[in-house]
Each structure stands twice: as structure tokens, then as C-alpha cells.
Amino acid sequence: MNRQQQPQQPAPSNPPRPAQQSVVTPSVTPTQAAINSRKDRKLKRPMNAFLIFNKEMRPRVLETNPNMTVAEISKTIGENWRGMSEEQREVYLEKARNLKSEFHESNPDFVYTRRSKAELAAAGHHSYSKKRNFGQVDQSEESDDGGEHPRGPSHGNHTDAPPAGSPAKDPRGRKKKRNRHPTAPKHPMSGFLFYALEMRPHVAEQNPGSTVGPISKIIASHWKNLTPEERAKWEKQASDDKARYAREMEIYLQGQKDEE
Template sequence: MPKGNTKSDTKPRGRMTAYAYFVQICREEHKKKHPEENVVFAEFSKKCAERWKTMSDKEKKRFHEMADVDKKRYEAEMKDYTPSENEKGKRGKKRKQMKDPNAPKRPLPAFFIFSNDERSKVKQANPCYTAGDTSKELGRMWSEADPAVKSKYQELADEDKARYDREMIEYKKTGKVSQPEPPVVKTHPVLNEEEEEEEEDDQ
């Protein structure tokens, strides 16, 4: 059988930017020099960004070359990439199924809640990051996070799951989720002219 046109149904890994390679290598070098040190991400990212800004084009050249090689790898893999029938079916179903606006909002996993809190910090510290770079960095931060931090976000995820379960019970019964009632603002009754005159006479 000919082997030239072998297609893959495994989606290619996203390509990396020159800056992402630079940060990755800086992190690896730092770990080699200080294996026992806990890296503070915000400070480390800030130093990387400052260093990148001051680097000459010649110094950045090797990172751009690495990014170009990865870009070609990604484009070549995408040409050979064919979504599986299962994936095509899932995409088709997603297009056909209209989301009910009255349905409860799905619960977020602990990692997603963590990412929502940290994404702006990552973008601020690394303005050159693409969306893919940001996602990879958030994944790394989560994997290296302290157990106490993960526990905090797991509690938030559990609370959100409980909220979703409550709302789903109501949604299945009524077809919608009741919104919390706005606070009642007490107002004084509006008196007509005759009632105002009577009040003045009583005083």
C-alpha cells in the first residue's frame, strides 16, 4: 500500500511564537541554576518582558527562527490533518443545537475559574503572548500551583456545581430559571392635595 498520503485525525499542536520560545528557554535556564527556588510568576514574566524589549534583532533572531520552524511544522501537520467522523459529527450537532437562553449556565471546573482570575495578569505581564501562549502558561501555572490554591478554586467549583444542580432541577420543572428578585425599595405614598391639607389641619 502507498504510504505517501497518510492522513492523521489527531489535531496538531498549536504553533509557538518567538517570544514564547524565549520565555520557555529562560524558565528552563532558571530552573537549572535554581532548582529549589519557587518562581514567582508575575515577577519572572515581568523580567522576561523587560529583557525581551531591550534585546537586539540579532539576539532575537534564533527565537524567530525557532518560531518559523514550528510554523512550518504546524502548517504541514494541518495539511495532513483530517477531522475524524466522530469530531465532524460533534461539530454538526453543535451547529444544529441552538442553546436555550433559559437554560442554566454550565458550571466551571476549578481550572477555568483559576484561569479567569489569572488571565489578565498573564496578558499584562506578557503583552507579546498569543491566546495559545496564554493558555499554555495558565496550564503550567495551574500544574505548579500550591495545593491550598487548588483547594480554594475546587471549593468555588463545587459551589458552582451545586448552583447548577439546583437550577437544573428548576429548569426541568418550569423550563426556565427564576432570577433573584430585585430589592424592594420602600416609598412614601403620594398624597393628593386634599389629603395633604387634612394632614396639615391635624397637626
């Protein structure tokens, strides 16, 4: 007698497994890897003689000519530099040599290599054409001296209030540099600078309509043609100013030590 066969139950099917999501690891390009590897060891090279002169003279030119634009100030400083004698330039050349020597003593293995366009872009530097477009939106870009200067078509009309805690801006929209040492004495001026400050109003009066550049060229040309006897008046002023600076610096440094 055959036993009644029980109906076979279908084998339970395994529920479908959810598809595993592949984890995409962002790839790092060789250029980005080079940028990342250089961020921690990026060193700022010491300033050359002209940059030292520019940093020293810029606040003075702005103080005596508060209506000048950034471009006009830079042009004036360049003209003043070209009008200096070799002896006058030697002061700044010596400072540059000392900075370079100190830099290499602190970083004996430093080798300068030019950065690629990608590295410059990653560091926030832009080409001039891109800076113009960038300035139309932000109006603020980093300059070589660490400050921020507006660029673009609206140069000089930037009236937005600065963010809280930031230094005040002058009417032309430039960010004023913080004065870290308000009691520090002003650096001494050269004989040529004393001459230029005295002669600029007269030259401007004799050449109405001339811009800063041509006036500076005229002053520099006149200075070059002066004899040592004719220069003596302004060289004496420079010598006195240098002595003044030495006295004030001694008092200033002593005050800094007393505060410590």
C-alpha cells in the first residue's frame, strides 16, 4: 500500500540583498598632491632692496599726498627709486643682503622653485584679467604687502561698511594697515626725498595738467643735475633726520625693554 505523498513545500527563497553602494574615494591629482606637500614647507623669500624701500616709503608718500591712488603712489615710489644715487640705494641693498643672509642661515636647505599656475590658483593668486572680474564681486584681494586693495571698475567707490573687528578703510576703499607700534619713530628720509617733497609743488605749478609720473621724472632729472654743493642743503636735512631717528629709536627700544 502506497503511502500518500505529502506535497513538497517550496524552498524558501533568500530575500534580495540590497546593492552595496561603492565608496568613491576622491582621487588626488599629482598637481594637488604637490600643492599639499608644499603647503607646510612654503617659505616666504626675503624682500629685495626695492621692496624694502617701497615698504618704507609708501606710508610717507600717502601721508604727504592723501589723494593719490594706489597706482600713483607706486609710480611715485618707482620714480623716487630711479632718481636715487648708488650711495643712497646702498642703504637698502645692505638691508636686503642682511635679510637674505639671515634667511639662508635659518633655512640652509631652502631651494626656490617656481610654482605652477595650479599652485598659484590654489594659493589664492589670480591673473590680472581674473583679478578684474574677481574684484567686481568681492572688491577685496590680497596684495604683496599683506593688505587688501580694491580692484575692478568700481575702484574708489567702495562704500560698504567693514566687518566688525576689521581695520577701518579710507575713503578710497583701501584697507589701512594696523600700526603695531604706534610709538615707533619714523624712518629717516634721504636727501632726494627731502628735495622731492620741497620741489613737487613748484614743479606741479610750472607744469599744469601733468600727472604724478611726469612730475616725478622732472624732479629726478633736476636732482641728477645738481652738484654736491647744491645738494648739500637736503643732504644736511637727511643727516639730521638720521640722527633724529637714532635718538628716538634708542628711547623707543628702551621703552620696549621696560615694558617687558
